[in-house]
Amino acid sequence: MDDQRKRVIISEIENWRRNHLLPEHYCIFLLNLYTEGDRPQSSEMARKGSGGSIASGYGQVAATSQGAVARGTKATAPYVSGSAAPISGKMILSWLIGAFLIAGIILLAFHFNRFTPLMQIAIFACFSLICYILAFAFRKSSPLVTHLLLGLSFVVLLLGGFYMIHELGGPLSVMLIYLSIISILLCISAFLFGFPYLLYCGVLALALVYGVATVDRVGDGYTWWRSELYWVPIAGLMVGLGFLVHQNYPKWAGVFAICGMIAFFGAEVQSLYIPTARQDLIQMLLFIKVFLSSAFFFFTRGYWYQWLRL
Numbered sequence: 332m333d334d335q336r337k338r339v340i341i342s343e344i345e346n347w348r349r350n351h352l353l354p355e356h357y358c359i360f361l362l363n364l365y366t367e368g369d370r371p372q373s374s375e376m377a378r379k380g381s382g383g384s385i386a387s388g389y390g391q392v393a394a395t396s397q398g399a400v401a402r403g404t405k406a407t408a409p410y411v412s413g414s415a416a417p418i419s420g421k422m423i424l425s426w427l428i429g430a431f432l433i434a435g436i437i438l439l440a441f442h443f444n445r446f447t448p449l450m451q452i453a454i455f456a457c458f459s460l461i462c463y464i465l466a467f468a469f470r471k472s473s474p475l476v477t478h479l480l481l482g483l484s485f486v487v488l489l490l491g492g493f494y495m496i497h498e499l500g501g502p503l504s505v506m507l508i509y510l511s512i513i514s515i516l517l518c519i520s521a522f523l524f525g526f527p528y529l530l531y532c533g534v535l536a537l538a539l540v541y542g543v544a545t546v547d548r549v550g551d552g553y554t555w556w557r558s559e560l561y562w563v564p565i566a567g568l569m570v571g572l573g574f575l576v577h578q579n580y581p582k583w584a585g586v587f588a589i590c591g592m593i594a595f596f597g598a599e600v601q602s603l604y605i606p607t608a609r610q611d612l613i614q615m616l617l618f619i620k621v622f623l624s625s626a627f628f629f630f631t632r633g634y635w636y637q638w639l640r641l
Contacts, residue, residue, distance in 0.1 A: 337415070341365055423558075425476075428465065448499060455491030459484045463520075470524055485532075489513055507540050514540065527586050534569075534590040541565075542601045550605040555612055558598040566595035596620060 341362060348358035387588035438455060460621065467482035492509050517533030522528075549558050571592030599617050602608040 337365055349375075351435070442629060448495065452491075452495055455487060459488040459491070462487070467524075477524070478526075481520070481526075481529070485513065485517065488516075503543075507544055510536060511540050521586075522583075527582055528641070530583065530586045532588065532592065535593065538594055538597060542597060546601055546604055550607065553605050553607045555598075555602075555608075555616060558608075559603055559616075561603070562594055562597040566591045566597070569594060592624060595624060 344361045344365070346356055347353045348355065348362075355363075375541070435458075439458075440563050443451065462480045462484035466484060468479045469476045469480065473587055478567075487508075492513070495508060496509060513588055514533045514536035517529050517536065521529035521533060549561055569587050571591075573584040573588030573591060575584075576587070596617070599613050599620070
């Protein structure tokens with residue numbers, strides 16, 4: 332290592348020592364290591380009382396480090412209390428936000444039934460919106476907090492909405508419309524935050540809404556080929572969309588393709604809830620589709636391995 336680089340490193344270590352960014356004995360060890368034991372005692376050490384004890388401590392650390400280097404081993408120092416990172420404003424803000432959220436949840440849990448339905452809807456909406464805004468604010472600085480807040484936001488929005496629709500006596504159609512709105516929000520949030528699992532949730536939730544909404548229509552005069560017409564074109568469209576965008580957007584292409592493969596079996600899953608559907612026919616169709624999808628996966632494996640990262 333050249334002298335200029337050594338001087339820069341030594342200057343940085345002395346700066347850490349002056350500002351107490353590292354414990355004293357760590358700085359002494361690093362200084363002794365980079366100066367090869369030739370560094371004289373600094374004036375700052377001399378000003379701190381008990382000069383003899385500090386000098387002796389410096390000599391002990393120097394001897395230990397030299398012996399460790401000679402033996403080819405690492406010299407480790409014991410943990411010193413009080414060496415934690417200083418408390419920052421962001422840390423205090425995070426603690427306060429977490430404390431207020433927990434306190435608010437506890438307060439609302441005890442007094443929620445006392446509020447009017449309109450007030451309950453406002454509470455669910457405001458709480459979900461606050462979590463969503465906080466998730467967007469922490470999306471770059473703290474990804475883990477972002478995932479937790481996003482999950483909490485959509486869980487509260489989903490369960491709270493279903494609870495209020497049930498309490499107000501809303502029909503199934505209202506629940507399906509509400510779930511469709513949440514699914515669209517999930518898809519938009521996936522592109523906004525860059526999280527593929529949100530797109531998975533949104534697309535599969537839309538498929539669920541589609542299946543529940545069409546089950547009566549498919550069951551009226553049920554035939555297996557008519558049921559397939561409700562699902563196979565959608566599956567082909569989604570898989571084709573995945574192949575279309577896989578060069579420019581491989582992350583999203585994988586989501587479309589996987590959801591399309593799941594929708595390929597949607598007719599059989601939906602037929603399980605139709606009383607007039609024959610179980611043996613459903614099983615035979617499932618076997619045929621598994622064989623066809625396996626063959627398709629095998630012959631197009633060159634694409635799948637690239638943009639699904641298999």
